[in-house]
Amino acid sequence: MTYLTIHEAAAKYELSSRRVQQMCKAGEIPGAVKNGRAWKVPEDAVPEGSRKAEKPRLPLPVGISSYIEAVSNYYYVDKTLLIRDFIDTLPKVSLITRPRRFGKTLNMDMLRVYFEKSERDTSVYFQNKAIWACGKHYRSFQGRYPVIYLSFKDVKYNAWADAYKDISECIAAEYARHAELADSSACSAMEKACYQRIVSGTHDEVDLSRSLSMLSAMLRKHHGEAAVIIIDEYDTPIQQGHLNGYYREVVAFIRNLFSGAFKDNPNLAYGFLTGILRVAKESIFSGMNNLKVHTIMDSRFSSYFGFTENEISEMLRYFGQPKKMTEIREWYNGYLFGNSEIYNPWSVINYVDEGCIPKAFWQSTGSNDIIGEIASAATPDITKNLRKLMQGESLTTYIDTDVIYPRVKENPFSIYSFLLLTGYLKNAEIVPQADGNYMCRVEIPNREISLVYSREVLAKVSPKPAQSTAAAIQQAVFERDFPMLQRSLETFLMQTVSYFDSSDEAFYQGLMIGLCAALNNCYRVRSNRESGYGRFDIQLFPMIENLPGFLIELKATKDKAADLEVLSSEALDQIEEKRYVQEMQESGVREIICIGMAFRGKEVAVRSK
Numbered sequence: 001m002t003y004l005t006i007h008e009a010a011a012k013y014e015l016s017s018r019r020v021q022q023m024c025k026a027g028e029i030p031g032a033v034k035n036g037r038a039w040k041v042p043e044d045a046v047p048e049g050s051r052k053a054e055k056p057r058l059p060l061p062v063g064i065s066s067y068i069e070a071v072s073n074y075y076y077v078d079k080t081l082l083i084r085d086f087i088d089t090l091p092k093v094s095l096i097t098r099p100r101r102f103g104k105t106l107n108m109d110m111l112r113v114y115f116e117k118s119e120r121d122t123s124v125y126f127q128n129k130a131i132w133a134c135g136k137h138y139r140s141f142q143g144r145y146p147v148i149y150l151s152f153k154d155v156k157y158n159a160w161a162d163a164y165k166d167i168s169e170c171i172a173a174e175y176a177r178h179a180e181l182a183d184s185s186a187c188s189a190m191e192k193a194c195y196q197r198i199v200s201g202t203h204d205e206v207d208l209s210r211s212l213s214m215l216s217a218m219l220r221k222h223h224g225e226a227a228v229i230i231i232d233e234y235d236t237p238i239q240q241g242h243l244n245g246y247y248r249e250v251v252a253f254i255r256n257l258f259s260g261a262f263k264d265n266p267n268l269a270y271g272f273l274t275g276i277l278r279v280a281k282e283s284i285f286s287g288m289n290n291l292k293v294h295t296i297m298d299s300r301f302s303s304y305f306g307f308t309e310n311e312i313s314e315m316l317r318y319f320g321q322p323k324k325m326t327e328i329r330e331w332y333n334g335y336l337f338g339n340s341e342i343y344n345p346w347s348v349i350n351y352v353d354e355g356c357i358p359k360a361f362w363q364s365t366g367s368n369d370i371i372g373e374i375a376s377a378a379t380p381d382i383t384k385n386l387r388k389l390m391q392g393e394s395l396t397t398y399i400d401t402d403v404i405y406p407r408v409k410e411n412p413f414s415i416y417s418f419l420l421l422t423g424y425l426k427n428a429e430i431v432p433q434a435d436g437n438y439m440c441r442v443e444i445p446n447r448e449i450s451l452v453y454s455r456e457v458l459a460k461v462s463p464k465p466a467q468s469t470a471a472a473i474q475q476a477v478f479e480r481d482f483p484m485l486q487r488s489l490e491t492f493l494m495q496t497v498s499y500f501d502s503s504d505e506a507f508y509q510g511l512m513i514g515l516c517a518a519l520n521n522c523y524r525v526r527s528n529r530e531s532g533y534g535r536f537d538i539q540l541f542p543m544i545e546n547l548p549g550f551l552i553e554l555k556a557t558k559d560k561a562a563d564l565e566v567l568s569s570e571a572l573d574q575i576e577e578k579r580y581v582q583e584m585q586e587s588g589v590r591e592i593i594c595i596g597m598a599f600r601g602k603e604v605a606v607r608s609k
Contacts, residue, residue, distance in 0.1 A: 003040035080131035092290035093271035099423025101346035146219035153233035160246030213260030226269035235275035242405035302338030334445030532579030564605035571596030
């Protein structure tokens with residue numbers, strides 16, 4: 001049992017040290033013991049009468065994107081200094097790109113609540129936050145401006161007509177939110193007629209293209225202040241357009257919409273946009289000299305999207321799980337945004353909320369269709385590099401922060417840029433280039449993304465066995481049923497391999513790594529690593545205590561007279577002769593299964609010991 005000193009317990013219970021000592025003497029703290037002249041208190045004891053006992057913990061904001069709701073009812077990680085940093089520079093239009101589920105929507109709603117002029121006093125939602133202590137200058141911006149707020153995060157349709165309809169309804173709802181304009185004496189009859197067409201849905205495409213420009217003009221006339229315009233997840237309809245064949249239509253429309261809203265708009269105070277990709281080369285932001293872009297490569301605003309280590313430590317202490325820091329670091333840390341080390345906030349919140357049981361929470365939180373498209377265009381060299389990344393290796397590559405959807409398939413090497421910007425890879429080292437882009441050493445950031453990467457990226461570039469075959473292969477490995485493993489592999493080879501594909505050992509090694517990736521919730525898959533007196537082909541290093549480790553050595557031949565059983569025995573002997581087991585033995589793996597495999601075309605032989 002772990003014990004706390006009187007002073008440590010006092011801090012935990014939010015009581016004085018003297019009061020905790022009195023409670024120990026009175027027997028009010030279960031399990032408290034006297035050690036000489038000092039008292040020790042069990043770490044997990046929460047005595048009646050302590051403030052911790054009196055105040056229930058706030059719940060975590062799983063899926064909450066409303067700032068007011070988050071700060072009123074949930075445990076909130078204070079990101080309000082984003083407001084201070086913005087006010088310090090006052091860029092006219094800011095575009096902030098981050099991977100999905102990194103807090104973009106909640107932060108944009110925070111900006112809306114802070115800046116928006118309202119009939120109610122919204123300062124109460126900031127008075128106990130960091131921004132309020134920054135001084136009078138910063139507080140003067142609170143509740144000052146009319147705000148236009150749009151979110152395109154749910155505009156996901158197979159046809160342009162449906163996407164256009166949804167965008168129209170989003171804009172109409174925002175017009176209706178400013179009902180004071182319907183009969184405002186400050187606005188002209190023409191403006192009020194346009195207002196009614198938008199709200200009633202009788203507008204045409206020209207009206208809608210000019211709608212943000214018109215709304216900002218009316219708001220300025222009515223309130224006497226230029227408007228703040230916030231558009232969250234602006235690139236979602238663009239991605240959907242690319243995937244579903246209406247890319248040109250959506251880009252043309254959004255270009256006109258944004259031109260009126262952000263380019264030379266005298267009624268604009270400030271503009272904010274968020275998305276996953278910059279999409280600058282689309283000419284959506286053509287000629288917009290007032291735009292400042294902040295990608296994951298930039299230091300400004302870097303700590304506000306995602307959680308820092310200090311924020312995680314404080315959260316774990318609050319929820320009584322301070323010892324989980326090592327595990328949470330292994331699973332959800334590893335991102336480098338600008339100069340800030342960042343944890344995935346969606347995964348951290350779900351991890352703590354579900355009792356600190358680690359899972360790949362980030363998986364399936366967004367559409368991965370684009371990953372399949374770019375992975376399908378991967379060259380053999382790119383496929384080889386993607387597999388190396390899965391094995392814990394790093395890769396130095398050119399990163400284009402302007403990567404756009406149509407070009408990810410035209411230029412297969414853009415896959416690295418896309419995977420980095422969308423959160424599947426992290427920067428390990430950055431060297432800025434003269435063209436404004438970067439040379440980066442990239443790698444997989446953490447254990448969660450290793451799981452997601454194998455299922456969402458690596459699976460797209462590897463032959464995929466039928467579900468029954470994949471299950472049989474996994475079962476054979478776990479049950480050490482090697483005749484079954486051989487039969488299942490032969491079935492897989494018959495289903496997926498062309499005779500002309502099956503040329504060398506590297507080909508079969510790639511197939512096996514892809515199959516083994518399905519086991520990586522239990523095993524860390526490694527290949528071509530030094531151990532003993534050489535380099536093994538494949539190692540399955542157990543990540544769960546009491547599971548055996550596996551070493552797999554491969555042989556391949558085109559010789560029809562060669563005996564595959566003999567070759568598989570030679571592969572098995574090589575594991576022993578080269579002492580490939582040494583690394584796992586030194587790491588404390590008690591049981592190691594050695595497997596030799598020999599391939600020829602669609603034939604395979606498997607031996608083990």
